[in-house]
Amino acid sequence: MSGPGSGVRATLARIAADTTGSLPGCGATPPVSVLDMHTGGEPLRVVLAGWPDEAALGPGAAATRRALLAGARHDAARRLLMNEPRGHRDMYGAVLAEPAEPGAHLAAAFMHNEGCSTMCGHAVLALGRFAVDFGLAPPPPSAPTAEGAEPETEVRIEVPCGLVTAFVRRGADGASDPHVRFHSVPAFAFCLDELVAVPGYGQLAVDVAYGGTFYAFLSASSLGLDVRSSSTKALVEGATAVTEAVKKQVRLFHPDGEELAFLYGTILTDGSDGFSEEPTANVCVFADAQVDRSPTGSGVTARVALQHRRGLLSLGQTRRFESGTTGSVFSGKAIAELRCGRFPAVIVEVGGAARYVGTARFSLEEGDWLGAGFLLR
Numbered sequence: 001m002s003g004p005g006s007g008v009r010a011t012l013a014r015i016a017a018d019t020t021g022s023l024p025g026c027g028a029t030p031p032v033s034v035l036d037m038h039t040g041g042e043p044l045r046v047v048l049a050g051w052p053d054e055a056a057l058g059p060g061a062a063a064t065r066r067a068l069l070a071g072a073r074h075d076a077a078r079r080l081l082m083n084e085p086r087g088h089r090d091m092y093g094a095v096l097a098e099p100a101e102p103g104a105h106l107a108a109a110f111m112h113n114e115g116c117s118t119m120c121g122h123a124v125l126a127l128g129r130f131a132v133d134f135g136l137a138p139p140p141p142s143a144p145t146a147e148g149a150e151p152e153t154e155v156r157i158e159v160p161c162g163l164v165t166a167f168v169r170r171g172a173d174g175a176s177d178p179h180v181r182f183h184s185v186p187a188f189a190f191c192l193d194e195l196v197a198v199p200g201y202g203q204l205a206v207d208v209a210y211g212g213t214f215y216a217f218l219s220a221s222s223l224g225l226d227v228r229s230s231s232t233k234a235l236v237e238g239a240t241a242v243t244e245a246v247k248k249q250v251r252l253f254h255p256d257g258e259e260l261a262f263l264y265g266t267i268l269t270d271g272s273d274g275f276s277e278e279p280t281a282n283v284c285v286f287a288d289a290q291v292d293r294s295p296t297g298s299g300v301t302a303r304v305a306l307q308h309r310r311g312l313l314s315l316g317q318t319r320r321f322e323s324g325t326t327g328s329v330f331s332g333k334a335i336a337e338l339r340c341g342r343f344p345a346v347i348v349e350v351g352g353a354a355r356y357v358g359t360a361r362f363s364l365e366e367g368d369w370l371g372a373g374f375l376l377r
C-alpha cells in the first residue's frame with residue numbers, strides 16, 4: 001500500500017503543481033513558456049518566456065521580424081515551437097516585443113512553418129483579447145454602460161507591416177469578449193485579371209491584392225476545384241502551383257518598402273465576389289504549403305479591397321467570409337478610402353472570435369535531434 005503523498009495520482013499531482021522544475025535530461029536548455037489560442041480554428045502560440053535571445057529582438061515589430069529572420073538561434077526556437085513534436089506543419093506563433101511606434105501597446109512578429117510574415121489578422125484578433133486580459137492595454141476611462149459592460153478597449157499593436165488597432169469588449173465580470181474587431185493598414189488591389197501560366201492548370205486570370213501582405217486570388221473552379229468540398233491536398237497542390245507561377249511572373253511592389261513586396265500565398269475562393277448576405281468561402285495556402293483554418297484576417301482585408309475596387313462592395317457594407325476548411329466566419333468591411341502611394345486603397349475592419357486553448361512549458365532534452373523540430377511532407 002502506498003502512504004499519503006505517494007502513489008501514481010499523488011506523483012502526477014506533484015509534477016502538475018511544479019511549474020519551475022525542469023524535466024529529466026532537459027536541464028541544459030531553459031524551458032519556453034507559451035500560451036495557446038485559436039481564432040476561427042487557426043492556432044496562435046504566444047511566447048511568454050524563455051525565448052533564447054530576447055535582447056536581440058526589438059524594439060518594434062519590423063526589427064523583431066528582421067532579427068527572427070536573420071538569427072540562427074531565433075530560427076532554432078521557431079522550429080522548436082512550430083514544428084513537430086510540439087507543433088505541426090500548420091502551426092502559427094507570435095513573438096511579442098516592446099513597441100517602437102509612439103502610442104502602441106505592444107509589438108508582435110509572426111512565425112509559421114517557413115519563417116516570419118508581415119501581417120496576421122487571426123493573430124491580431126487573439127492578441128487584442130490577450131492584451132486586455134493580461135493588462136497590456138488599459139481599459140477605457142469612461143464609465144460602464146447600464147448593463148455593466150465597459151466601452152471597447154483599444155489595443156494598438158505594432159506588426160511588421162505597420163500599426164493596427166484591435167477593439168475588445170469586456171463583460172460585467174471583467175472577462176474579455178471573444179469577438180474582437182481590428183482596423184488594418186491600407187489595403188489595395190495590386191493587379192486585376194493578370195494572366196499567369198500555371199503549369200498543370202493552363203493560363204489563368206489571377207488578382208493580386210495587399211492586406212498587410214500580398215496574396216494571389218482566383219476562384220477554385222478555375223483549377224477544377226471547390227473550396228468547400230475538394231480535398232485539402234488538392235487545394236494545397238493547386239494553390240501552391242499558382243503561388244509559384246505568380247512569384248515568377250508578377251513583380252510585386254509596395255510603396256512603403258521592399259520588405260513588404262513578396263507573395264505570401266494564394267487564396268482560392270468560391271467565386272462569389274458580388275455582394276450577398278450569404279458568406280463567401282475561401283481557403284488560404286501560405287508560407288510552405290501551410291493551410292489556414294480561419295478565413296484569414298489579412299486575406300479578408302485584401303479580398304474586401306478587391307471587391308471594393310471592382311465596385312462590388314461599398315464603403316461600410318459588411319460582407320461575411322467563411323473558411324472552406326472549418327466553416328469559421330470573419331466579417332469584413334471597408335471603412336475609409338485613401339491612397340497607398342499610387343494605389344487607391346481602403347482601411348478594412350475585420351471581425352472574428354478568438355479563444356484560449358491552454359498554456360505549456362516546452363523543453364528540449366540534450367541529444368534529441370528530432371525534438372529540435374521536424375516536419376512531414
Ligand SMILES: O=C(O)[C@H]1NCC[C@@H]1O
Pocket residue numbers: 042092117119120121122123284286292294295296297298299
Ligand atoms: O489571419 C491571417 O491573416 C493569417 N492566418 C494565417 C495566415 C495569415 O498570416
